[in-house]
Amino acid sequence: MDYQKVIDRIHGELLELWGQGKVADYIPALAKVNPRQFGIALITLDGQEFLSGDAGVCFSVQSISKVFTLAMVTRHIGDGIWKAVGREPSGNPFNSLVQLEHEQGFPRNPFINAGALVVTDRLISLYPHPKDAILEFVRGLCGNDDIYYDKEIARSELDHADRNMALAYFMKSFGNIENDVDILLDVYCHQCAISMSCEDLARAFLFLCNRGTNPLNGEQVLTVSQAKRLGALMLTCGFYDESGDFAFRAGLPGKSGVGGGIAAYIPGNLSVTVWSPELNRHGNSLIGMEALERLTTDIGNSIF
Numbered sequence: 001m002d003y004q005k006v007i008d009r010i011h012g013e014l015l016e017l018w019g020q021g022k023v024a025d026y027i028p029a030l031a032k033v034n035p036r037q038f039g040i041a042l043i044t045l046d047g048q049e050f051l052s053g054d055a056g057v058c059f060s061v062q063s064i065s066k067v068f069t070l071a072m073v074t075r076h077i078g079d080g081i082w083k084a085v086g087r088e089p090s091g092n093p094f095n096s097l098v099q100l101e102h103e104q105g106f107p108r109n110p111f112i113n114a115g116a117l118v119v120t121d122r123l124i125s126l127y128p129h130p131k132d133a134i135l136e137f138v139r140g141l142c143g144n145d146d147i148y149y150d151k152e153i154a155r156s157e158l159d160h161a162d163r164n165m166a167l168a169y170f171m172k173s174f175g176n177i178e179n180d181v182d183i184l185l186d187v188y189c190h191q192c193a194i195s196m197s198c199e200d201l202a203r204a205f206l207f208l209c210n211r212g213t214n215p216l217n218g219e220q221v222l223t224v225s226q227a228k229r230l231g232a233l234m235l236t237c238g239f240y241d242e243s244g245d246f247a248f249r250a251g252l253p254g255k256s257g258v259g260g261g262i263a264a265y266i267p268g269n270l271s272v273t274v275w276s277p278e279l280n281r282h283g284n285s286l287i288g289m290e291a292l293e294r295l296t297t298d299i300g301n302s303i304f
């Protein structure tokens, strides 16, 4: 399979979709990003790398970080996390408060904001220096010590975190948040502001592609069963209220972020990350979704 040819062709074809989406602007620092960028990085488990467009440009991973924090917490408390957060698709926007009231502060899944806040809260309880621990974990996954928080984006998100604060306080009132909400929001806004390229992210997701073991250094990050579960959650919940549509179109476990990135993989085969900042109305990269649909169609491979 000539992956380079496939991704270069997709890159060329997608340029006609510029302008159909909109960059996230509820975090002011994100609104400053040049919308007309597109990158794709595809890395096979046997170590071949294929890059196209802006695959080396760093961007804000936003909600893709929720996979990293869930993996970190799962390593420590395993199934214990499911006492605090569910694992069903929400069918609601990423920052919805409505469902939480019905479900008494127990978020539907770890990838909507409420669920991710609970996961980060438990991470804070587990690690004395959570922000350092997150960076160290992510650097280890992708083998790049040059991964940092984008301080401007973290600050901007913290300054506009009213909705996430509301979610956290609401869950605390039900006893589902253990730590101080200000500390929780500081760590959460930093994890969302991790700055990585498509190439870094495609490497960082290789451990999931490889049943929990990082092929870059042989480290077992998660057990086979934990990796299976994380992948299943990405497939069913990774794209908010568009998760079903992404599974239908691309047929891959994946996770999106409002920075315009999408990390996805074919188990036992390859990891692929796309990035394009213009979002559709569900908060997922418009061109990124299209690129992954075309990729799995063109290569005739997905998880199905």
Ligand code: GLU
Binding pocket: 061, 062, 063, 064, 094, 095, 113, 157, 164, 192, 256, 257, 258, 259, 283
């Ligand atoms: N930092 C974003 C927020 O909490 C994450 C949302 C996303 O990437 O979907 O609003």
